Amino acid sequence: MRKAMFLCFLLLISGCQKEKISFAEKVSDVFYVDNAGASMRVLVNGNTVTSAFILFIHGGPGVSSYFYDTDYIGRFLGDKYATVYWDQRNAGASQGNINGRNLNLDQMVEDLKKVIGILKFRYGDNISLFLVVHSFGGLIAADFMTRPDCQKMVKGLIDVDGSHNYPLNDTLTRQMLLSTGIRQISQKKNVDKWEPIIAYCNSHPGNFSLEESQQLEKYSTEAENYIDSIKPVNAVSLVLKYAIKDNIPLSSLVVNLLYSEDLIFNKELSKAQFSSELYKVTVPVLVLWGKYDFTCPLPLGQDFYNRISSTDKRFVISNYSGHNMILQDKKLFCDEVNSFVSKYR
Protein backbone atom coordinates (compact mmCIF):
# COMPACT_ATOMS: atom_id res chain seq x y z
CA MET A 1 0.00 0.00 0.00
CA ARG A 2 2.77 2.39 1.00
CA LYS A 3 4.73 1.52 -2.11
CA ALA A 4 1.69 2.16 -4.26
CA MET A 5 1.16 5.54 -2.65
CA PHE A 6 4.79 6.45 -3.14
CA LEU A 7 4.60 5.40 -6.80
CA CYS A 8 1.45 7.48 -7.28
CA PHE A 9 3.20 10.45 -5.77
CA LEU A 10 6.25 10.04 -7.98
CA LEU A 11 4.03 9.69 -11.05
CA LEU A 12 2.18 12.84 -10.08
CA ILE A 13 5.35 14.82 -9.63
CA SER A 14 7.11 13.44 -12.67
CA GLY A 15 3.96 14.14 -14.68
CA CYS A 16 4.59 17.81 -14.05
CA GLN A 17 8.06 17.47 -15.52
CA LYS A 18 7.23 15.35 -18.52
CA GLU A 19 8.90 16.66 -21.63
CA LYS A 20 6.37 18.50 -23.75
CA ILE A 21 7.50 19.69 -27.16
CA SER A 22 4.63 20.93 -29.29
CA PHE A 23 4.66 21.63 -33.00
CA ALA A 24 1.37 23.33 -33.70
CA GLU A 25 -0.11 26.69 -34.58
CA LYS A 26 -1.01 27.47 -31.02
CA VAL A 27 1.23 26.06 -28.34
CA SER A 28 2.09 26.91 -24.78
CA ASP A 29 5.10 24.97 -23.52
CA VAL A 30 7.01 25.70 -20.35
CA PHE A 31 10.44 24.31 -19.66
CA TYR A 32 13.35 25.22 -17.44
CA VAL A 33 17.00 25.76 -18.19
CA ASP A 34 19.23 24.83 -15.30
CA ASN A 35 22.56 26.61 -15.23
CA ALA A 36 24.99 27.72 -12.54
CA GLY A 37 22.59 27.47 -9.62
CA ALA A 38 19.50 28.85 -11.32
CA SER A 39 16.56 27.14 -12.99
CA MET A 40 15.18 29.65 -15.45
CA ARG A 41 11.66 29.46 -16.79
CA VAL A 42 11.18 29.54 -20.55
CA LEU A 43 7.70 29.81 -22.01
CA VAL A 44 7.13 29.09 -25.69
CA ASN A 45 3.84 30.43 -27.01
CA GLY A 46 2.24 30.68 -30.41
CA ASN A 47 3.06 29.06 -33.71
CA THR A 48 5.99 26.66 -33.66
CA VAL A 49 5.21 25.16 -37.06
CA THR A 50 6.75 28.01 -39.02
CA SER A 51 10.07 27.56 -37.17
CA ALA A 52 10.52 31.28 -36.60
CA PHE A 53 11.11 32.05 -32.91
CA ILE A 54 11.13 35.46 -31.25
CA LEU A 55 12.98 35.38 -27.94
CA PHE A 56 12.22 38.22 -25.51
CA ILE A 57 15.07 39.38 -23.26
CA HIS A 58 13.48 41.36 -20.49
CA GLY A 59 14.62 44.39 -18.58
CA GLY A 60 15.59 44.77 -15.00
CA PRO A 61 17.62 43.19 -13.70
CA GLY A 62 14.99 41.23 -11.85
CA VAL A 63 11.92 42.14 -13.90
CA SER A 64 10.13 39.29 -15.64
CA SER A 65 9.20 38.27 -19.15
CA TYR A 66 5.58 37.81 -18.00
CA PHE A 67 5.01 41.49 -18.80
CA TYR A 68 5.45 40.99 -22.55
CA ASP A 69 3.20 37.96 -22.81
CA THR A 70 0.03 39.87 -23.65
CA ASP A 71 -3.07 38.85 -25.56
CA TYR A 72 -2.23 41.40 -28.26
CA ILE A 73 1.23 39.99 -28.90
CA GLY A 74 -0.22 36.50 -28.81
CA ARG A 75 -2.74 37.46 -31.45
CA PHE A 76 -0.56 39.48 -33.80
CA LEU A 77 2.84 37.80 -33.45
CA GLY A 78 1.97 34.42 -31.97
CA ASP A 79 -0.28 33.56 -34.90
CA LYS A 80 2.72 33.44 -37.26
CA TYR A 81 5.69 32.85 -35.02
CA ALA A 82 6.64 31.32 -31.72
CA THR A 83 7.17 33.90 -29.01
CA VAL A 84 9.61 32.82 -26.32
CA TYR A 85 9.65 34.37 -22.86
CA TRP A 86 12.77 33.72 -20.80
CA ASP A 87 12.89 34.68 -17.14
CA GLN A 88 16.49 35.52 -16.42
CA ARG A 89 18.15 34.16 -13.26
CA ASN A 90 16.74 35.66 -10.05
CA ALA A 91 13.76 37.00 -11.98
CA GLY A 92 10.11 36.07 -12.45
CA ALA A 93 9.50 32.36 -11.98
CA SER A 94 13.17 31.39 -12.03
CA GLN A 95 14.22 29.43 -8.98
CA GLY A 96 17.29 28.37 -7.06
CA ASN A 97 18.99 28.34 -3.68
CA ILE A 98 22.03 30.48 -2.89
CA ASN A 99 22.88 31.80 -6.33
CA GLY A 100 23.26 35.55 -5.87
CA ARG A 101 26.98 35.44 -6.51
CA ASN A 102 26.26 34.23 -10.06
CA LEU A 103 24.08 37.19 -10.82
CA ASN A 104 26.33 39.09 -13.20
CA LEU A 105 26.31 40.10 -16.83
CA ASP A 106 28.86 37.52 -17.91
CA GLN A 107 26.79 34.71 -16.41
CA MET A 108 23.59 36.04 -17.95
CA VAL A 109 25.15 35.97 -21.41
CA GLU A 110 26.18 32.37 -20.75
CA ASP A 111 22.59 31.67 -19.67
CA LEU A 112 21.30 33.19 -22.90
CA LYS A 113 23.59 31.00 -24.97
CA LYS A 114 22.25 27.94 -23.19
CA VAL A 115 18.65 29.02 -23.57
CA ILE A 116 19.23 29.35 -27.31
CA GLY A 117 21.06 26.01 -27.42
CA ILE A 118 18.16 24.27 -25.68
CA LEU A 119 15.56 25.98 -27.86
CA LYS A 120 17.38 24.57 -30.89
CA PHE A 121 17.65 21.17 -29.22
CA ARG A 122 13.89 21.14 -28.68
CA TYR A 123 12.61 22.69 -31.88
CA GLY A 124 15.41 21.92 -34.33
CA ASP A 125 18.74 23.40 -35.35
CA ASN A 126 17.12 25.01 -38.37
CA ILE A 127 14.83 27.37 -36.49
CA SER A 128 15.14 31.06 -37.26
CA LEU A 129 15.73 32.90 -34.05
CA PHE A 130 15.26 36.61 -33.43
CA LEU A 131 15.99 38.46 -30.22
CA VAL A 132 13.67 41.18 -28.91
CA VAL A 133 15.58 43.07 -26.26
CA HIS A 134 14.19 45.67 -23.91
CA SER A 135 15.89 48.01 -21.43
CA PHE A 136 18.48 46.02 -19.42
CA GLY A 137 17.99 43.23 -21.96
CA GLY A 138 19.78 45.57 -24.38
CA LEU A 139 22.93 45.28 -22.29
CA ILE A 140 22.79 41.47 -22.30
CA ALA A 141 22.19 41.50 -26.05
CA ALA A 142 25.01 43.98 -26.71
CA ASP A 143 27.40 41.77 -24.73
CA PHE A 144 26.10 38.63 -26.44
CA MET A 145 26.17 40.01 -29.98
CA THR A 146 29.72 41.31 -29.70
CA ARG A 147 31.18 38.00 -28.49
CA PRO A 148 32.82 35.71 -31.02
CA ASP A 149 30.48 33.17 -32.64
CA CYS A 150 27.38 34.36 -30.81
CA GLN A 151 25.52 36.43 -33.36
CA LYS A 152 25.52 33.58 -35.83
CA MET A 153 23.10 31.86 -33.44
CA VAL A 154 20.43 34.41 -34.35
CA LYS A 155 18.90 35.71 -37.57
CA GLY A 156 18.28 39.19 -36.33
CA LEU A 157 18.07 41.59 -33.43
CA ILE A 158 15.18 43.84 -32.44
CA ASP A 159 16.23 46.48 -29.95
CA VAL A 160 13.27 48.11 -28.21
CA ASP A 161 14.31 50.89 -25.84
CA GLY A 162 17.38 48.84 -24.88
CA SER A 163 20.49 50.12 -23.21
CA HIS A 164 23.96 49.22 -24.47
CA ASN A 165 25.86 51.88 -22.52
CA TYR A 166 24.84 52.70 -18.94
CA PRO A 167 27.08 55.76 -18.35
CA LEU A 168 25.89 57.32 -21.60
CA ASN A 169 22.36 56.29 -20.70
CA ASP A 170 22.50 58.23 -17.42
CA THR A 171 23.95 61.32 -19.10
CA LEU A 172 21.21 61.29 -21.73
CA THR A 173 18.49 60.71 -19.14
CA ARG A 174 19.66 63.73 -17.19
CA GLN A 175 19.78 65.87 -20.34
CA MET A 176 16.29 64.82 -21.39
CA LEU A 177 14.83 65.38 -17.93
CA LEU A 178 16.36 68.85 -17.87
CA SER A 179 15.33 69.92 -21.37
CA THR A 180 11.82 68.49 -21.13
CA GLY A 181 11.34 69.81 -17.61
CA ILE A 182 12.37 73.34 -18.54
CA ARG A 183 10.09 73.26 -21.56
CA GLN A 184 7.15 71.97 -19.53
CA ILE A 185 7.67 74.60 -16.85
CA SER A 186 7.76 77.33 -19.50
CA GLN A 187 4.38 75.98 -20.67
CA LYS A 188 3.21 75.97 -17.03
CA LYS A 189 2.65 72.20 -17.07
CA ASN A 190 3.24 70.17 -13.91
CA VAL A 191 5.50 72.88 -12.54
CA ASP A 192 5.55 71.51 -9.00
CA LYS A 193 6.46 68.06 -10.28
CA TRP A 194 9.25 69.19 -12.57
CA GLU A 195 10.96 71.62 -10.20
CA PRO A 196 12.50 68.97 -7.89
CA ILE A 197 13.56 66.91 -10.90
CA ILE A 198 15.33 69.89 -12.45
CA ALA A 199 16.92 70.79 -9.14
CA TYR A 200 18.22 67.25 -8.78
CA CYS A 201 19.61 67.19 -12.33
CA ASN A 202 21.33 70.54 -11.84
CA SER A 203 22.98 69.40 -8.64
CA HIS A 204 24.15 66.09 -10.17
CA PRO A 205 25.97 66.99 -13.36
CA GLY A 206 27.76 63.74 -14.24
CA ASN A 207 30.00 60.80 -13.35
CA PHE A 208 27.00 59.23 -11.67
CA SER A 209 27.12 56.90 -8.73
CA LEU A 210 24.73 53.95 -8.51
CA GLU A 211 22.46 55.92 -6.19
CA GLU A 212 22.35 58.85 -8.63
CA SER A 213 21.71 56.50 -11.50
CA GLN A 214 18.82 54.89 -9.63
CA GLN A 215 17.38 58.28 -8.72
CA LEU A 216 17.54 59.39 -12.35
CA GLU A 217 15.75 56.19 -13.36
CA LYS A 218 13.09 56.87 -10.76
CA TYR A 219 12.59 60.38 -12.09
CA SER A 220 12.50 59.14 -15.67
CA THR A 221 9.67 56.73 -14.85
CA GLU A 222 7.86 59.53 -13.07
CA ALA A 223 8.42 61.98 -15.93
CA GLU A 224 6.53 59.78 -18.38
CA ASN A 225 3.37 60.52 -16.40
CA TYR A 226 3.71 64.22 -17.18
CA ILE A 227 3.72 63.78 -20.96
CA ASP A 228 0.20 63.91 -22.36
CA SER A 229 0.78 61.93 -25.54
CA ILE A 230 2.13 58.83 -23.78
CA LYS A 231 -0.19 55.97 -23.09
CA PRO A 232 0.45 55.08 -19.44
CA VAL A 233 1.33 51.51 -18.51
CA ASN A 234 0.42 50.16 -15.12
CA ALA A 235 2.67 47.18 -14.45
CA VAL A 236 0.70 46.10 -11.39
CA SER A 237 -2.65 46.00 -13.16
CA LEU A 238 -1.01 44.22 -16.07
CA VAL A 239 0.33 41.50 -13.80
CA LEU A 240 -2.99 41.16 -12.00
CA LYS A 241 -4.84 40.90 -15.32
CA TYR A 242 -2.75 37.93 -16.37
CA ALA A 243 -1.98 36.52 -12.91
CA ILE A 244 -4.43 33.66 -13.02
CA LYS A 245 -4.48 32.99 -16.75
CA ASP A 246 -0.69 32.74 -16.92
CA ASN A 247 -0.21 31.14 -13.49
CA ILE A 248 2.08 33.99 -12.49
CA PRO A 249 3.86 33.30 -9.19
CA LEU A 250 3.30 36.77 -7.78
CA SER A 251 5.39 36.53 -4.64
CA SER A 252 8.30 35.07 -6.60
CA LEU A 253 8.12 38.07 -8.94
CA VAL A 254 8.19 40.44 -6.01
CA VAL A 255 11.00 38.84 -3.99
CA ASN A 256 13.17 38.38 -7.08
CA LEU A 257 12.67 41.99 -8.11
CA LEU A 258 13.43 43.34 -4.65
CA TYR A 259 16.53 41.20 -4.36
CA SER A 260 17.89 42.11 -7.79
CA GLU A 261 17.26 45.81 -7.33
CA ASP A 262 19.29 45.83 -4.17
CA LEU A 263 22.40 44.08 -5.37
CA ILE A 264 25.99 45.24 -5.71
CA PHE A 265 25.72 43.78 -9.19
CA ASN A 266 24.00 47.01 -10.17
CA LYS A 267 27.13 48.91 -9.21
CA GLU A 268 29.10 46.94 -11.81
CA LEU A 269 26.36 47.51 -14.34
CA SER A 270 26.39 51.26 -13.87
CA LYS A 271 29.79 51.32 -15.59
CA ALA A 272 28.99 48.76 -18.33
CA GLN A 273 29.13 49.91 -21.93
CA PHE A 274 29.44 48.24 -25.33
CA SER A 275 29.46 51.24 -27.68
CA SER A 276 33.03 50.60 -28.78
CA GLU A 277 32.23 46.94 -29.57
CA LEU A 278 29.06 47.41 -31.53
CA TYR A 279 30.84 47.56 -34.90
CA LYS A 280 30.99 43.75 -34.61
CA VAL A 281 27.23 43.50 -35.07
CA THR A 282 26.44 42.57 -38.66
CA VAL A 283 23.09 40.72 -38.53
CA PRO A 284 19.90 42.52 -39.56
CA VAL A 285 18.78 44.91 -36.85
CA LEU A 286 15.49 46.66 -36.16
CA VAL A 287 15.59 49.51 -33.65
CA LEU A 288 12.25 50.58 -32.15
CA TRP A 289 12.17 53.51 -29.75
CA GLY A 290 9.70 55.57 -27.79
CA LYS A 291 10.01 59.28 -28.50
CA TYR A 292 9.38 60.08 -24.85
CA ASP A 293 11.59 57.43 -23.32
CA PHE A 294 13.37 59.13 -20.43
CA THR A 295 14.77 55.87 -19.06
CA CYS A 296 16.66 55.05 -22.28
CA PRO A 297 16.43 58.27 -24.28
CA LEU A 298 16.17 58.34 -28.06
CA PRO A 299 19.82 59.41 -28.68
CA LEU A 300 20.86 56.14 -26.99
CA GLY A 301 19.01 54.24 -29.70
CA GLN A 302 20.60 56.45 -32.34
CA ASP A 303 24.05 55.73 -30.88
CA PHE A 304 23.32 52.01 -31.13
CA TYR A 305 22.00 52.32 -34.67
CA ASN A 306 24.95 54.40 -35.87
CA ARG A 307 27.60 52.14 -34.38
CA ILE A 308 26.50 48.73 -35.64
CA SER A 309 27.91 47.49 -38.96
CA SER A 310 24.71 45.82 -40.12
CA THR A 311 23.77 46.83 -43.64
CA ASP A 312 20.20 45.71 -43.09
CA LYS A 313 19.00 48.02 -40.37
CA ARG A 314 15.96 50.13 -39.68
CA PHE A 315 15.10 52.72 -37.05
CA VAL A 316 11.49 53.42 -36.13
CA ILE A 317 10.26 55.98 -33.59
CA SER A 318 6.95 55.71 -31.81
CA ASN A 319 5.37 59.09 -31.12
CA TYR A 320 3.14 57.69 -28.40
CA SER A 321 5.61 55.78 -26.31
CA GLY A 322 7.90 56.20 -23.39
CA HIS A 323 10.09 53.36 -22.18
CA ASN A 324 7.59 50.58 -22.85
CA MET A 325 6.92 50.77 -26.54
CA ILE A 326 6.07 47.06 -26.64
CA LEU A 327 2.98 47.86 -24.56
CA GLN A 328 2.40 51.54 -25.32
CA ASP A 329 2.42 51.30 -29.10
CA LYS A 330 1.66 47.63 -29.51
CA LYS A 331 0.33 47.90 -33.06
CA LEU A 332 3.45 49.61 -34.36
CA PHE A 333 5.59 47.13 -32.44
CA CYS A 334 3.81 44.08 -33.84
CA ASP A 335 3.65 45.47 -37.39
CA GLU A 336 7.36 46.25 -37.44
CA VAL A 337 8.40 42.97 -35.87
CA ASN A 338 6.13 41.05 -38.24
CA SER A 339 7.62 42.58 -41.35
CA PHE A 340 11.19 42.33 -40.02
CA VAL A 341 10.89 38.66 -39.11
CA SER A 342 9.10 37.72 -42.32
CA LYS A 343 11.85 39.43 -44.33
CA TYR A 344 14.86 37.91 -42.62
CA ARG A 345 13.69 34.56 -41.30
Added chain:
Amino acid sequence: MLNKGFFILIILNYSLCHAQEDSITKLPTNHYNLKFSYLSSLIYPGVSAGIEFPVHLSKLQRSNEQTTGKQVIKAHFISGNVNWYHHPDFHDNVYLTAEWEIRRTNKNGIISEFSFGPGYSRTFLGGTTYRMSDSGEISIAKLAGYSYAMLTIGGGFGIDLYQKKKIPFLAIAKMNFISMFPYNSTIYFRPVLELGIRYMPWRLNKN
Protein backbone atom coordinates in the same frame (compact mmCIF):
# COMPACT_ATOMS: atom_id res chain seq x y z
CA MET B 1 11.32 44.60 11.32
CA LEU B 2 9.27 41.62 10.22
CA ASN B 3 10.94 39.41 12.80
CA LYS B 4 10.00 41.89 15.52
CA GLY B 5 6.43 41.88 14.23
CA PHE B 6 6.22 38.11 14.47
CA PHE B 7 7.74 38.15 17.92
CA ILE B 8 5.22 40.72 19.16
CA LEU B 9 2.41 38.70 17.60
CA ILE B 10 3.55 35.56 19.37
CA ILE B 11 3.87 37.36 22.72
CA LEU B 12 0.46 38.98 22.29
CA ASN B 13 -1.19 35.74 21.44
CA TYR B 14 0.48 33.96 24.31
CA SER B 15 -0.48 36.66 26.78
CA LEU B 16 -4.07 36.66 25.55
CA CYS B 17 -4.19 32.94 26.18
CA HIS B 18 -3.28 33.58 29.80
CA ALA B 19 -5.64 36.46 30.46
CA GLN B 20 -8.15 36.15 33.26
CA GLU B 21 -7.05 32.70 34.31
CA ASP B 22 -8.67 32.49 37.68
CA SER B 23 -9.45 28.84 37.80
CA ILE B 24 -7.51 26.27 35.82
CA THR B 25 -8.32 22.60 35.53
CA LYS B 26 -5.73 20.46 33.78
CA LEU B 27 -7.12 17.89 31.37
CA PRO B 28 -5.54 14.59 30.30
CA THR B 29 -3.23 14.88 27.29
CA ASN B 30 -2.58 11.27 26.34
CA HIS B 31 -4.29 11.28 22.96
CA TYR B 32 -3.84 12.54 19.44
CA ASN B 33 -5.87 14.24 16.73
CA LEU B 34 -5.69 13.70 12.99
CA LYS B 35 -5.63 16.65 10.59
CA PHE B 36 -6.82 16.78 6.99
CA SER B 37 -6.96 20.00 5.01
CA TYR B 38 -7.47 21.45 1.61
CA LEU B 39 -4.88 24.10 0.84
CA SER B 40 -5.27 26.93 -1.58
CA SER B 41 -3.25 29.96 -2.50
CA LEU B 42 -5.22 32.00 -5.01
CA ILE B 43 -6.47 29.23 -7.28
CA TYR B 44 -3.66 26.76 -6.78
CA PRO B 45 -4.78 23.65 -4.95
CA GLY B 46 -3.09 21.50 -2.39
CA VAL B 47 -3.71 19.15 0.49
CA SER B 48 -2.34 18.64 3.92
CA ALA B 49 -2.46 15.83 6.46
CA GLY B 50 -1.01 15.64 9.91
CA ILE B 51 -1.22 14.53 13.44
CA GLU B 52 -1.29 16.66 16.56
CA PHE B 53 -0.43 15.76 20.10
CA PRO B 54 -1.58 17.87 23.02
CA VAL B 55 1.17 18.98 25.32
CA HIS B 56 -0.98 21.10 27.56
CA LEU B 57 -4.74 21.09 27.98
CA SER B 58 -6.54 23.19 30.51
CA LYS B 59 -10.01 24.44 31.26
CA LEU B 60 -10.14 28.07 32.28
CA GLN B 61 -12.99 29.34 34.41
CA ARG B 62 -13.28 33.10 34.48
CA SER B 63 -14.02 34.36 38.01
CA ASN B 64 -16.62 36.95 36.99
CA GLU B 65 -18.36 34.42 34.80
CA GLN B 66 -18.53 31.47 37.14
CA THR B 67 -22.19 32.02 37.73
CA THR B 68 -22.94 31.84 34.02
CA GLY B 69 -20.61 28.91 33.65
CA LYS B 70 -18.58 30.42 30.81
CA GLN B 71 -15.32 28.65 30.31
CA VAL B 72 -12.56 28.34 27.81
CA ILE B 73 -10.51 25.30 26.95
CA LYS B 74 -6.98 26.21 26.10
CA ALA B 75 -4.75 23.68 24.42
CA HIS B 76 -1.22 23.60 23.16
CA PHE B 77 -0.32 21.01 20.57
CA ILE B 78 2.72 19.84 18.72
CA SER B 79 1.83 18.75 15.23
CA GLY B 80 3.60 17.11 12.34
CA ASN B 81 2.22 17.74 8.87
CA VAL B 82 2.88 16.75 5.33
CA ASN B 83 1.66 19.29 2.76
CA TRP B 84 1.57 19.64 -0.97
CA TYR B 85 0.43 22.28 -3.43
CA HIS B 86 0.51 22.45 -7.20
CA HIS B 87 1.29 25.69 -9.01
CA PRO B 88 1.22 24.88 -12.75
CA ASP B 89 4.29 25.87 -14.73
CA PHE B 90 6.00 27.05 -11.53
CA HIS B 91 6.46 24.17 -9.14
CA ASP B 92 4.94 21.47 -7.02
CA ASN B 93 5.91 21.85 -3.41
CA VAL B 94 5.95 19.00 -0.92
CA TYR B 95 6.73 20.24 2.55
CA LEU B 96 6.92 18.85 6.02
CA THR B 97 6.21 21.07 8.98
CA ALA B 98 6.42 20.71 12.72
CA GLU B 99 4.18 23.26 14.36
CA TRP B 100 3.38 24.56 17.77
CA GLU B 101 -0.36 25.19 17.94
CA ILE B 102 -2.28 27.22 20.45
CA ARG B 103 -6.03 26.69 20.38
CA ARG B 104 -8.79 28.17 22.48
CA THR B 105 -12.29 26.78 22.47
CA ASN B 106 -15.20 28.51 24.14
CA LYS B 107 -18.31 26.87 25.52
CA ASN B 108 -20.13 27.28 22.20
CA GLY B 109 -17.39 25.42 20.41
CA ILE B 110 -15.98 28.45 18.62
CA ILE B 111 -12.26 28.09 18.34
CA SER B 112 -9.35 30.32 17.51
CA GLU B 113 -6.01 28.89 16.58
CA PHE B 114 -2.54 30.20 16.11
CA SER B 115 0.39 28.13 14.92
CA PHE B 116 4.00 28.50 13.92
CA GLY B 117 6.95 26.27 13.30
CA PRO B 118 9.84 25.19 11.14
CA GLY B 119 9.67 22.96 8.10
CA TYR B 120 11.44 21.41 5.17
CA SER B 121 10.38 21.93 1.58
CA ARG B 122 11.22 20.09 -1.60
CA THR B 123 10.00 21.65 -4.82
CA PHE B 124 9.66 20.03 -8.21
CA LEU B 125 9.92 22.43 -11.12
CA GLY B 126 6.84 22.89 -13.28
CA GLY B 127 8.37 21.81 -16.55
CA THR B 128 11.06 19.69 -18.14
CA THR B 129 14.40 20.92 -16.88
CA TYR B 130 17.39 20.88 -19.21
CA ARG B 131 21.06 21.12 -18.48
CA MET B 132 23.64 21.97 -21.10
CA SER B 133 27.30 21.27 -20.49
CA ASP B 134 29.99 23.66 -21.67
CA SER B 135 30.71 21.23 -24.49
CA GLY B 136 27.10 21.54 -25.63
CA GLU B 137 25.73 18.22 -24.40
CA ILE B 138 22.13 18.48 -23.28
CA SER B 139 20.50 16.32 -20.66
CA ILE B 140 17.19 16.30 -18.84
CA ALA B 141 17.34 16.64 -15.07
CA LYS B 142 15.12 14.08 -13.34
CA LEU B 143 12.87 15.37 -10.54
CA ALA B 144 14.50 18.79 -10.81
CA GLY B 145 13.78 21.13 -7.97
CA TYR B 146 15.17 22.55 -4.77
CA SER B 147 15.23 21.93 -1.05
CA TYR B 148 14.43 24.81 1.25
CA ALA B 149 14.24 25.45 4.94
CA MET B 150 10.88 26.79 5.98
CA LEU B 151 9.09 28.77 8.62
CA THR B 152 5.33 28.84 8.83
CA ILE B 153 2.96 31.01 10.76
CA GLY B 154 -0.80 31.03 10.68
CA GLY B 155 -4.00 31.74 12.44
CA GLY B 156 -7.68 31.11 12.00
CA PHE B 157 -11.07 30.31 13.36
CA GLY B 158 -13.27 27.29 13.44
CA ILE B 159 -15.83 25.30 15.32
CA ASP B 160 -15.58 22.28 17.55
CA LEU B 161 -18.50 20.08 16.57
CA TYR B 162 -18.16 17.94 19.67
CA GLN B 163 -19.21 20.72 22.01
CA LYS B 164 -22.78 20.84 20.77
CA LYS B 165 -23.32 17.83 18.56
CA LYS B 166 -20.93 15.27 20.05
CA ILE B 167 -19.30 14.74 16.66
CA PRO B 168 -15.55 14.17 17.13
CA PHE B 169 -14.56 16.68 14.50
CA LEU B 170 -13.38 20.21 14.45
CA ALA B 171 -13.64 22.37 11.32
CA ILE B 172 -11.25 25.22 10.79
CA ALA B 173 -10.30 27.93 8.29
CA LYS B 174 -6.78 29.26 8.64
CA MET B 175 -4.57 31.67 6.80
CA ASN B 176 -1.01 30.46 6.83
CA PHE B 177 2.10 32.15 5.55
CA ILE B 178 4.92 29.94 4.48
CA SER B 179 8.40 31.22 3.89
CA MET B 180 11.12 29.27 2.13
CA PHE B 181 14.82 30.02 2.12
CA PRO B 182 17.33 30.39 0.69
CA TYR B 183 15.24 31.07 -2.41
CA ASN B 184 17.37 32.75 -5.07
CA SER B 185 19.51 34.00 -2.18
CA THR B 186 16.48 35.59 -0.57
CA ILE B 187 13.23 34.48 1.10
CA TYR B 188 10.17 33.29 -0.77
CA PHE B 189 6.83 33.69 0.92
CA ARG B 190 3.39 32.49 0.04
CA PRO B 191 -0.01 32.85 1.64
CA VAL B 192 -1.87 29.55 1.90
CA LEU B 193 -5.51 29.31 2.88
CA GLU B 194 -6.28 26.14 4.80
CA LEU B 195 -9.74 24.66 5.08
CA GLY B 196 -9.53 21.63 7.26
CA ILE B 197 -10.89 19.26 9.77
CA ARG B 198 -9.39 17.72 12.87
CA TYR B 199 -10.54 14.26 13.75
CA MET B 200 -10.37 13.40 17.44
CA PRO B 201 -10.79 9.61 17.72
CA TRP B 202 -10.26 9.64 21.52
CA ARG B 203 -13.58 11.40 21.89
CA LEU B 204 -15.36 8.33 20.52
CA ASN B 205 -14.31 6.46 23.63
CA LYS B 206 -15.97 9.09 25.78
CA ASN B 207 -19.41 8.41 24.31
